[in-house]
Amino acid sequence: MASITYPQSAEAPATPGTLKLVQRERAMIGAHIITALIALLFGIFMGPFQTFHRSPTFVQYFPTIPVFTFYYQAVTVHGVMNALFFTTFFIVGFCYFVTERSLQRPIKSVPMGWAAFASMALGLVLMLFTILTSPQQSAVLYTFYPPMIAPALFYIGLVLLALGSWLASANIFLTYRDWKREHRNERVPLAVFAILVNFIVWCVATVGVALEIVFMLLPASLGILKVTDPQLARTLFWFFGHPLVYFWLLPAYVSWYTMLPRQAGGKLFSEPLARVAFVMFLLFAVPVGVHHQFSDPGISASSKGVQTLLTLVVSIPSFMTAFNVGAALENAARNRGAKTLFDWPFKQKWNDPVVAAQLAGMLLFVAGGFSGLINASAQLNATIHNTSWVPAHFHQTLGGAVMLTYIGILYWLLPAIRGRALFSKRAALAQVFTWLIGMTLFGLAMGEAGLQGVPRRALTSQAPYLTPAGAFWMDVTAISGVILLISSILLFVNVIGTLFFSRQPMPEGEVPIETVSGDRSSPLWLERWGIWLGVIGVLLLIAYGPVVAEVLDFQEGWNIMRFIPTSNAPMP
Amino acid sequence: MEINKLERYWLMAVGITLGAFVAATIVAVTVFGIRLPAPVERIDPQRLDQTIFANPGVRKIADNRYEAVIVARSWAFDAGPEAGNPAVLRFPRGSQVTFYVTSKDVMHGFQIEKHTLNLELVPGQVARATANFNRPGTYHIVCNHYCGAGHQVMYGTIVVE
Ligand code: HEM
Ligand SMILES: [Cu+2]
Ligand SMILES: [Cu+2]
Numbered sequence: 133m134a135s136i137t138y139p140q141s142a143e144a145p146a147t148p149g150t151l152k153l154v155q156r157e158r159a160m161i162g163a164h165i166i167t168a169l170i171a172l173l174f175g176i177f178m179g180p181f182q183t184f185h186r187s188p189t190f191v192q193y194f195p196t197i198p199v200f201t202f203y204y205q206a207v208t209v210h211g212v213m214n215a216l217f218f219t220t221f222f223i224v225g226f227c228y229f230v231t232e233r234s235l236q237r238p239i240k241s242v243p244m245g246w247a248a249f250a251s252m253a254l255g256l257v258l259m260l261f262t263i264l265t266s267p268q269q270s271a272v273l274y275t276f277y278p279p280m281i282a283p284a285l286f287y288i289g290l291v292l293l294a295l296g297s298w299l300a301s302a303n304i305f306l307t308y309r310d311w312k313r314e315h316r317n318e319r320v321p322l323a324v325f326a327i328l329v330n331f332i333v334w335c336v337a338t339v340g341v342a343l344e345i346v347f348m349l350l351p352a353s354l355g356i357l358k359v360t361d362p363q364l365a366r367t368l369f370w371f372f373g374h375p376l377v378y379f380w381l382l383p384a385y386v387s388w389y390t391m392l393p394r395q396a397g398g399k400l401f402s403e404p405l406a407r408v409a410f411v412m413f414l415l416f417a418v419p420v421g422v423h424h425q426f427s428d429p430g431i432s433a434s435s436k437g438v439q440t441l442l443t444l445v446v447s448i449p450s451f452m453t454a455f456n457v458g459a460a461l462e463n464a465a466r467n468r469g470a471k472t473l474f475d476w477p478f479k480q481k482w483n484d485p486v487v488a489a490q491l492a493g494m495l496l497f498v499a500g501g502f503s504g505l506i507n508a509s510a511q512l513n514a515t516i517h518n519t520s521w522v523p524a525h526f527h528q529t530l531g532g533a534v535m536l537t538y539i540g541i542l543y544w545l546l547p548a549i550r551g552r553a554l555f556s557k558r559a560a561l562a563q564v565f566t567w568l569i570g571m572t573l574f575g576l577a578m579g580e581a582g583l584q585g586v587p588r589r590a591l592t593s594q595a596p597y598l599t600p601a602g603a604f605w606m607d608v609t610a611i612s613g614v615i616l617l618i619s620s621i622l623l624f625v626n627v628i629g630t631l632f633f634s635r636q637p638m639p640e641g642e643v644p645i646e647t648v649s650g651d652r653s654s655p656l657w658l659e660r661w662g663i664w665l666g667v668i669g670v671l672l673l674i675a676y677g678p679v680v681a682e683v684l685d686f687q688e689g690w691n692i693m694r695f696i697p698t699s700n701a702p703m704p
Numbered sequence: 705m706e707i708n709k710l711e712r713y714w715l716m717a718v719g720i721t722l723g724a725f726v727a728a729t730i731v732a733v734t735v736f737g738i739r740l741p742a743p744v745e746r747i748d749p750q751r752l753d754q755t756i757f758a759n760p761g762v763r764k765i766a767d768n769r770y771e772a773v774i775v776a777r778s779w780a781f782d783a784g785p786e787a788g789n790p791a792v793l794r795f796p797r798g799s800q801v802t803f804y805v806t807s808k809d810v811m812h813g814f815q816i817e818k819h820t821l822n823l824e825l826v827p828g829q830v831a832r833a834t835a836n837f838n839r840p841g842t843y844h845i846v847c848n849h850y851c852g853a854g855h856q857v858m859y860g861t862i863v864v865e
Contacts, residue, residue, distance in 0.1 A: 202853075204850065204852075204853065204855070268853065271852075271853075273850055277810075277811050279809070279810050279811075279827055280810050280811070280852070361828065362811060362826045362827050362828065363826045363828065363829055366824075366826070401708070401711075402707075402708060402711065405707065405711065425824070426740055426741075427740075427741055427822050427823055427824045428741065428824045428826060428829075429741050429742075429743060429744060429823065429824065429825075429826055429829040429830060429831040429832070430743055430746075430826060430829045431742075431743070432742050432743060433740045433741075433742045436740050437729075440729065441726065444722045444725055444726065445722075447722065448715075448718060448722070451714070451715075451718040452711075452715070452718075455711055455714045456711075459710075513822075514740075514820040514821070514822045515820050515822070517815075517822045517848075518813050518815065518822070518824075518848035518849055519815075519848060584817075585815065585817040585818065585844070585846060587813070587815070587846055587847075587848035588848070589849075589850040589855070590848075590850070590855055590856045591855075591856040592856065594856045594857065595856040595857065595859070596790075596857060596859060597817075597844040597846055597859040599817075599844075682743060
């Protein structure tokens with residue numbers, strides 16, 4: 133058992149497990165979560181209107197669809213706000229809270245926490261300002277590939293977001309170091325173990341995109357550099373872009389592994405194996421980014437092959453998670469009286485929005501996982517690369533599993549931050565099920581359209597090449613957009629209702645966070661972070677060494693003439 | 705560390721599935737000869753006139769074998785004056801066509817409907833791929849990589865006769 137040490141005793145919660153937040157927690161966690169929701173507010177509502185703009189029938193009957201006029205500006209807002217800003221703010225806020233409560237100590241430095249927040253928040257403001265005031269030039273989407281170059285503020289916004297997130301990571305690492313000094317022979321609680329993995333992956337991965345922005349894109353945008361290398365930039369971007377996916381996913385796994393079993397009324401099946409799964413994520417999350425570049429001309433087939441194999445390896449910990457969490461849910465159902473082989477999925481707390489949201493997310497994740505394996509196999513990838521199959525896939529994983537799990541977390545964390553009950557449990561349940569139905573239909577329709585060759589990131593309603601089948605599936609996507617619009621409204625009704633209109637006191641409750649240190653059967657060497665960093669270095673050399681050599685064309689000798697001129701995003 | 709029996713079975717099943725994936729990949733490459741794009745050549749997109757891209761178009765190189773040289777730019781595929789704009793390429797059925805494509809400005813994409821031909825066009829890089837056209841019909845070439853405000857009207861057509 134960890135001894136309960138809350139150094140600033142005046143600020144310690146009355147009982148450490150209680151869901152009541154002390155003032156310091158409310159301010160810091162609340163600031164992050166609410167800023168995340170502001171970013172989401174901008175991002176999420178673009179989604180349904182994108183589906184309307186993409187549908188030929190919809191555009192025919194409603195020639196003026198409100199919300200935005202320039203489609204690619206909307207897609208930029210949607211991607212940047214949802215995928216980059218909402219997620220980062222939410223993850224940092226949630227992980228601070230879990231770390232503090234799990235280790236029973238405040239984060240190492242509160243001022244540093246606020247500095248990190250200020251940096252990220254300024255990044256958010258600059259980014260929104262740029263995209264909203266120069267819609268054409270900043271419509272470079274959330275992948276911002278050169279030679280298209282956005283205004284400098286776009287990149288500065290991203291740099292500030294990254295800087296803040298690095299400070300936040302450092303804060304969490306230092307908190308852990310302090311804890312470890314006092315608990316030499318204990319295992320860090322599983323939730324914090326996973327959080328450490330998550331932020332190490334993040335710090336390694338962001339190096340790629342930081343190099344890209346600081347040395348290529350920002351100077352080009354400021355006019356200092358007149359040339360760029362798109363193949364190199366893409367490679368640096370995806371060095372970051374794939375691990376980014378795990379940065380989103382692992383906090384959801386924190387909830388599934390360490391909170392959901394308790395919320396659902398069961399027990400985790402195997403804690404040691406959970407740790408092994410997280411170590412596998414740590415090692416294999418980064419050296420697989422090239423699987424996003426199967427169709428790139430500048431990378432050899434053998435390098436692509438190596439990363440295909442590593443990608444298959446990184447699916448193993450997700451299969452382990454499916455088993456472990458599945459077993460915990462079965463255990464929960466047995467405790468609730470499930471008897472047969474097949475009744476346990478139904479004997480879950482489907483009427484509790486916190487649990488239902490996460491279970492619904494898992495259902496979408498199963499579909500997303502299988503479509504992901506198809507993406508990962510290089511040949512099948514040639515059929516669906518850059519088609520609407522790809523958004524279909526990541527709206528099941530990111531928009532489905534991750535998002536619904538974050539929503540499930542929100543449904544207990546937001547009331548705790550506000551100190552009032554959730555505004556409407558019924559609205560929350562309706563939100564979860566409309567999201568599940570909407571995303572299922574979205575995945576089907578966009579996936580089917582992708583197989584028909586309908587591209588992603590395109591205003592398909594205006595596309596002369598759209599086939600009747602493609603048009604049909606775009607229309608179906610718009611129907612899913614209607615359902616998801618309703619769901620998004622319900623989500624924000626509850627957010628605003630809880631923050632401003634809820635009159636019920638918060639129900640007495642416990643934080644669903646494990647505060648005791650980890651299971652004795654987990655090997656202590658799993659916490660030898662130095663070794664893991666070394667292994668990551670070796671894997672990166674193997675997986676990325678040849679890629680970098682190919683992209684820079686070292687065989688031919690270094691030749692600056694190969695770098696090509698930049699250009700602004702083309703105007704209509 | 706102890707691993708539960710059931711979980712061990714599960715992990716074995718996962719291993720077998722992934723092994724099957726690996727095997728399928730190897731079969732696809734060795735037996736069916738499926739190939740991914742690989743580096744061909746680097747060029748200066750501003751000096752395309754000094755490369756094969758100076759004269760885009762379709763050339764017959766042998767019986768039923770063609771070479772198509774195409775330059776992508778915002779927002780059209782330039783396959784020579786004969787092909788026009790939007791480009792229309794015609795091949796007799798049973799042709800095997802090798803495409804050489806590059807971009808002159810920003811990133812573009814090159815995907816042929818109902819064929820597994822899908823290339824990223826990265827400025828400064830030559831993309832090469834081969835497709836067989838055995839079924840008569842009309843197939844679109846779609847730019848599937850976002851390239852700015854006119855992205856959705858960037859396409860071409862292949863007619864197999
Ligand atoms: C209200 C529900 C949502 C709907 C209806 C929706 C719809 C869409 C559509 C139609 C696209 C494709 C645009 C195109 O390729 O032309 C898209 C892209 C995307 N969505 Fe969503 N979305 C929703 C929620 C979300 C959420 C919650 C997230 C993440 C947290 C998300 C992240 C993304 C990302 C990263 C892209 C890629 C943008 C790009 O290609 O640049 N979406 N969404
Ligand atoms: Cu990936
Ligand atoms: Cu294009």
